Amino acid sequence: MLARNKTRKVTVGDVAVGGNAPVSVQSMCNTKTADVEATLAQIRRLADAGCEIIRATVPDKDSVDAFAQICEASPMPVVADIHFDHKLAIGAARAGAAALRINPGNIGSFDRVDQVIDAAGEQGCAIRIGVNAGSLDPKVGERTDLTLPEKLVASSVAFVEHFENRGFTNIVLSAKAHSVPVTLETYRALSKELPEIPLHLGVTEAGTLRQGTVKNSVGVGILLAEGLGNTIRLSLTADPVEEVDVAWDLLSSLGLRRLHPELVSCPTCGRTQVDLISIAEEVSRRLQRVNAPISVAVMGCVVNGPGEARDADIGVACGKGQGMIFVHGEPLRKVSETDMVDELFLEIERRFGV
Numbered sequence: 001m002l003a004r005n006k007t008r009k010v011t012v013g014d015v016a017v018g019g020n021a022p023v024s025v026q027s028m029c030n031t032k033t034a035d036v037e038a039t040l041a042q043i044r045r046l047a048d049a050g051c052e053i054i055r056a057t058v059p060d061k062d063s064v065d066a067f068a069q070i071c072e073a074s075p076m077p078v079v080a081d082i083h084f085d086h087k088l089a090i091g092a093a094r095a096g097a098a099a100l101r102i103n104p105g106n107i108g109s110f111d112r113v114d115q116v117i118d119a120a121g122e123q124g125c126a127i128r129i130g131v132n133a134g135s136l137d138p139k140v141g142e143r144t145d146l147t148l149p150e151k152l153v154a155s156s157v158a159f160v161e162h163f164e165n166r167g168f169t170n171i172v173l174s175a176k177a178h179s180v181p182v183t184l185e186t187y188r189a190l191s192k193e194l195p196e197i198p199l200h201l202g203v204t205e206a207g208t209l210r211q212g213t214v215k216n217s218v219g220v221g222i223l224l225a226e227g228l229g230n231t232i233r234l235s236l237t238a239d240p241v242e243e244v245d246v247a248w249d250l251l252s253s254l255g256l257r258r259l260h261p262e263l264v265s266c267p268t269c270g271r272t273q274v275d276l277i278s279i280a281e282e283v284s285r286r287l288q289r290v291n292a293p294i295s296v297a298v299m300g301c302v303v304n305g306p307g308e309a310r311d312a313d314i315g316v317a318c319g320k321g322q323g324m325i326f327v328h329g330e331p332l333r334k335v336s337e338t339d340m341v342d343e344l345f346l347e348i349e350r351r352f353g354v
Helices: 036-049 061-073 086-094 110-123 148-165 180-193 209-225 240-253 276-287 340-352
Strands: 010-012 015-017 024-028 053-057 078-082 099-102 126-132 171-176 262-265 295-299 314-318 322-327 330-336
Touching: 010 126, 010 171, 015 024, 024 240, 036 053, 036 061, 036 240, 053 061, 061 078, 061 086, 078 086, 086 099, 086 110, 099 110, 110 126, 110 148, 126 148, 148 171, 148 180, 171 180, 180 209, 209 240, 262 276, 276 295, 276 340, 314 340, 322 340, 330 340
Parallel strands: 024 053, 053 078, 078 099, 099 126, 126 171, 262 295, 295 314
Antiparallel strands: 010 015, 314 322, 322 330
């Protein structure tokens, strides 16, 4: 396990963020919040995928009314995403939000922020201070003596200090940009300036599925490997379930948490004598229905066979038109190429009950 920087523990509904809690996975609904049925349907899909905290936008009064119904029926804590209107934040807190996300760049004066703090305190909900490179407070954003990471840090520190001076410490902090280098520099500085504050990691506006996955995996992955970050939302222009799947794959690859099976497969070469790509894709597809933190190997030849996948719980090493099913590197039995995937999954069910 990678060592984690210790921060204060904050509770978002029944999910702990920071302290000794594991890194939690978040996403955000892309439905219209006023459409309660559609939003709850998406939340349930996300919960099934392993999402632990969900955020929904609250852009108007109708959304506040719907938000109350969503909070009541949601299987996980719901965070209200607020911009521009502090009264919507107050309404969302009273509607049952587990947390509020407010943007220092557009929420208004500290007088308005204080009203939000008071409402959150009365309702017992957390607040995420969500600083964003694209919507910085003009007083900070227009300064020419600061780099962008320095601007993000300055805005974050000012808000955190204001909250704490008013006795409100149930806060999580994010400071996002679409640039990976800016993200890295910013969060490293924040961890030094505000070591007690739990950090919400993410690369914002990261792009569509492929580019966004790469940018988030690099930016968030490096920070997690350095011990930083307590909760993550991997922003993708895609179905939000994809965000959750990628987040769990990232956590699993670092050995931080594993929810789903891990597929170990070789890249193929001229020695391969079966249609390994199709076999691996079919195994990957069927593993999506398996809810167990096991590792499954699909290897193309004896060179990349049980030896290199010895740590896998179970796998198959292929030869000419056939393969050898193995468990923890030890050969079990030979199977034909046509029956390979079915036989592998029969053995997975037999040994792991999934």
